[in-house]
Amino acid sequence: MAGRRRTTPDHSAQSGPQAAPAGSLLPADYDLAELYGAGGRDEDDEDLDDTAVLVPPIELPSEQELTAAALAVPLLAHALKLARWSAPHRVVDEFGDLVEADRGPAARLVGLAPEEGDVPEEAVVEALRAWSLACDLDLVELGTTRAGEHVAVPMEEAADAEGGDPAVVLDLWLTAAGIVRELAVEADSLDLDGESAEGAGEEDDDGERGLAEVEEAGEAAAEILDEALQVLYELTAFAEPGEETVPLGVLAALLVVPDGEEPDEAMLGEITDLMVMLDPMLADLAELGVVEHRPIDPDLFEEEDAEDTGDAAAPAAVPDTGTEEDTGRFGLVRLTPLGQYGVREWLLADGYDAPLIGDLARGDAAALLRGLAESANVIPDREITVWLALREPADAARDLLDAARGRDAYGPVRRMHCELGLSLLGAAADPALIEVVDDPELGGLARETLRGHGADVAAPERPVALWRTVDGIAAVLLATRGDAAQLRPLVADLPVTDNPASYFGELWRVPHPFTVQVLETVGELHLDRQVAKEARKAAFKARSQQGQG
Structure with missing residues (x-):
């Protein structure tokens, strides 16, 4: 794919x-x-x-639910039933199809035709399609007896699948879906290019040009179908429950x-x-x-x-x-x-990273925050929600806060996701927050959150508040790879007074590893020319100080 x-x-x-x-x-x-x-x-x-x-x-639903859904697909269910019906063996024609005498009984067996009376032609056609799928899935093995009869013998997979073995059922369903996907593309390419291919064959005795056109049309149709399926996969991933249906x-x-x-x-x-x-x-x-x-x-x-x-x-x-x-x-x-x-299995087979929600929730807080900070294709709130559901709230809050510490390249993003987890916990996180109100890296976050919950806690001191400002902008800068649209509101909300030189005179001295980058971002994005100019000057001073250090 x-x-x-x-x-x-x-x-x-x-x-x-x-x-x-x-x-x-x-x-x-x-x-x-x-x-x-x-x-x-x-x-x-x-x-x-x-x-x-x-x-x-x-x-995704559980493996058991997926298995039940696969067994409920009529075409696959019919193929399994016909495979089992062929025991101990069943005579077929030279092409492996059911002989004429067995076609009506096969349609009745799978419920496509009434028990009595004539069997409609369309029922026979559907029964033969199901039998063909059984052969394609190797649910039956075709062979020849010593007497020269062509026969089909059921394989163990048919019994295992009917018994509900998830590994067998899902493997069979995935193979069947791949077959149908290929046949759908072939039918489309033949339908769209049949006339042009036929005309090309008249001009070229070998018919090579016509065949090439059909193959090219098939490749184009396959690419379009694959892309459409991945669009649906993306839309479904972000859709609210009940809103997954998309107009064509x-x-x-x-x-x-x-x-x-x-x-x-x-x-x-x-x-x-x-x-x-x-x-x-x-x-x-x-x-x-x-x-x-x-x-x-x-x-x-x-x-x-x-x-x-x-x-x-x-x-x-x-x-x-x-x-x-x-x-x-x-x-x-x-x-x-x-x-x-x-679709996920097809993507994985082609080497793409197609994660499941909850993959990161299996680890501890350090693994969770590290994964959220380092992975581009995650949905943080859903991942954190799954992680929190497996833990006691107060302990979860302590673990998140402990894992959020650090002045490495991912530290600000870890603290941003930690703050998200704490917000999902609400007041249940307060005991853990009280324990870190004086922490040099977490104190600002802790005091702001507690005050938001109505706790009687002093506001962060000026140096802590400034460090928190730099850390917050750095987190968005890193998480969005410098996306100006998401950074501009933060830059505009900076509490710059009428004397920006004074404000940035404090900010450039903040001992944060991303102080320079944050000031440069403010200098680039702030709409007030004077503010932007002072931010750039402060960035120069901060960079000089780092060089001296």
């Missing part, structure tokens, strides 16, 4: 559909930013190295529209084409439970054709105040927990 070239998810795309603007019936005619609140990929994403891909952490237009827009831009007419057309391309592939994946999918309403195309021909009987355009049902006609998709498991 090709990793998506995005370093941050677009949170705005998580919101549900809003009022639909007026327009014709296909998404290309909509202002998707207004309709969905969707952003898109970064314009410079193509230039990012694969190592820049950050996969957000997710929370949002999914397409996130793949087409550069971040921060409004889609132009060409982009809107590309969005519609992409939706039409993804729709059948997502339908195939829905059969294995990778996604829940509501397809595009086919009547939309008939309605648009009627409008294009000027048919007076054509339905009216979508009204100014659209409904969720109107939006749903353009398709909806949701990555299931089982789908999250599958």
Whole structure:
């Protein structure tokens, strides 16, 4: 699976559909930013190295729950039942398919046809698909008897899977999902390029050009599907419970529209084409439970054709105040927990770091804060919440405070995450905070937090308060890699008086390892020229002092 070239998810795309603007019936005619609140990929994403891909952490159900979900997928359940049904062996044709006499009974066995009466043709087709999957998953072994009969013999995996062995079931499901994913891409490439490939074959006796075009189309479709699945993975990771369903237009827009831009007419057309391309592939994946999918309403195309021909009987355009049902006609998709498991396994197989929420919670406070400080793809509040749930509040607070100490490169970020943990604990952390009110590194944090809880504690002394100011800005500077948008509010809120030279005359003397960097940041970002100038002068003095030291 090709990793998506995005370093941050677009949170705005998580919101549900809003009022639909007026327009014709296909998404290309909509202002998707207004309709969905969707952003898109970064314009410079193509230039990012694969190592820049950050996969957000997710929370998966238990192995037992995932196993139950996999066994509930009809196609896999049917394949398992048919494999067991073939015991001790079952005659098949030369291609390994069920013989004619067994096709009706197979459809009845898996509940696709009634016990009595004729077996519908579509039931037979579905039974043969399930049997084909059983063969592809090696749930049955094909061979030939001494008498020359072709037979299928069930393998032990079929019994183990029906018995609910998680390792076996999830491995079978993942293999099946991979097969369906490949078949969905192949079907799309053949459907899109069949005519051009056929024409190319007429010009080239060997048909090489036609084959190359089909292969190229297949690679393109596979890349689009992989990227769409990773977009869904990202959106699901950040979505609130119950808000994981994404309009197909949002999914397409996130793949087409550069971040921060409004889609132009060409982009809107590309969005519609992409939706039409993804729709059948997502339908195939829905059969294995990778996604829940509501397809595009086919009547939309008939309605648009009627409008294009000027048919007076054509339905009216979508009204100014659209409904969720109107939006749903353009398709909806949701990555299931089982789908999250599958996409994560594909990402891991391709060498990407795809963490689970709670991975850091297994260690002590030092490991937790170190992991939060050093890892780019974590969700701190969720990780800390899991960690706290496993511990007694007062002890957890003491451990966090103890692990937050240190003047190394990650110290400010550890203290920032420690403060987050203490805020989640609330007043339960007060006993531990009282113990460190005079600590040179933690005293400012402790006194501020206790006073916020209403405790009768003196405010931090001036040197402690200044050290705390530098430490707080340094934490954001490090955690955001110098993101100006997140630093500007902190810089603007500095308690600089009418005499900035006096304030920075104190600040540059603060014995903090990041004093110089913080002052340089203030000098670069503060909107008041005089303040910025004094901050730069103070940074020069602090750097000179460090050099002398």
